[in-house]
Structure formats: structure tokens, C-alpha cells
Amino acid sequence: MSTLWQQRDDRSWQSRLLPEDDVLEADDGLRFVRFKQGAQAGEAALLADLDTIVHVNGEPVLGGFRTLEHQDEILTAGRRFYYSAETAPVKTEFHLQGGGKPPSCPVCRRKLEEGQKAVQCPRCSRWLHEMPERLCWSYFPNCPICKHPTALTGEPVWRPEED
Numbered sequence: 001m002s003t004l005w006q007q008r009d010d011r012s013w014q015s016r017l018l019p020e021d022d023v024l025e026a027d028d029g030l031r032f033v034r035f036k037q038g039a040q041a042g043e044a045a046l047l048a049d050l051d052t053i054v055h056v057n058g059e060p061v062l063g064g065f066r067t068l069e070h071q072d073e074i075l076t077a078g079r080r081f082y083y084s085a086e087t088a089p090v091k092t093e094f095h096l097q098g099g100g101k102p103p104s105c106p107v108c109r110r111k112l113e114e115g116q117k118a119v120q121c122p123r124c125s126r127w128l129h130e131m132p133e134r135l136c137w138s139y140f141p142n143c144p145i146c147k148h149p150t151a152l153t154g155e156p157v158w159r160p161e162e163d
Ligand SMILES: [Zn+2]
Pocket: 105, 106, 107, 108, 109, 110, 128, 129, 134, 136
């Protein structure tokens, strides 16, 4: 998952999760999508109505489509958004989905077992242990596979600066 930050009228920031394979309708004729499959898996894009004037990092979006990168700034009609490829990781219980072999943890190399406390990386989707005796996820400040931050504070790590 990833996060869309939208600036409120009082200039504070509100975050919304960008789910995979779904469309997030924002105001002002903007839609945000995140691809789950295909060549663009994991990437997000902005779709704009053709009569909507929108800029990403100061450049006009032509043809109503633009892929987004971490910390891109989106401006339209005086509204400001930021796209973040980060989202808050969540400690949960591992359960094998869809059959197949259980994955092995990239830190300790041991298999994930049913019901073990673990974290699924929000960016690369790998499972890492997060048990008292095996804190594989939080051992490093960033995911060893994709570098997503591992802080378990419940808050997205990156956020736009307050004005
Ligand atoms: Zn592990």
C-alpha cells in the first residue's frame, strides 16, 4: 500500500491509504490508482479528467495520466497532494494464503509458521518475523529487501512538512 497526503483548508495534512488494484477518488477530477499486477506492479499513477489542470512537481500532466514516485507533489486548483510510497507497517499473525510453501524470512532464513507474529512489508510484501525472541522486521531501520522503513509506531514514516 501507499499513502496519499491531502492538504486541508487549514493547511494541515490528512493521509489516505492507496489500496492495491483499486481507485481512490480525490476531489477536483483526480483519481489515484495503484497497480498490483503487470509491469507496473507496485507503482501508482494519477488519472485526471482532461479538462483538469494539474501539475506534478511543477510540470503539467499531459493526457490525463502520470505515474507517481515517492514524494511527488500534485497541485490542482489550489489543492495540494503528496504521494508517498510508504505506509505504516502492521504487526500481525502470519497465515499462509493460497496454499504453497510457507515463505522464509529474509533476515533469519527460517520459515514463517502459522500464527507467528510477523510483519508483511507494505512495499515488497515479504513476511518477516516480529516475535520477542526473533525481531527480524524491526532489527533493521529499513526492510532489507526494499528499504521501506520498519518503524512500528502506527504512523507513516514520511509526511509532508507543515507550512
Ligand atoms: Zn525471521
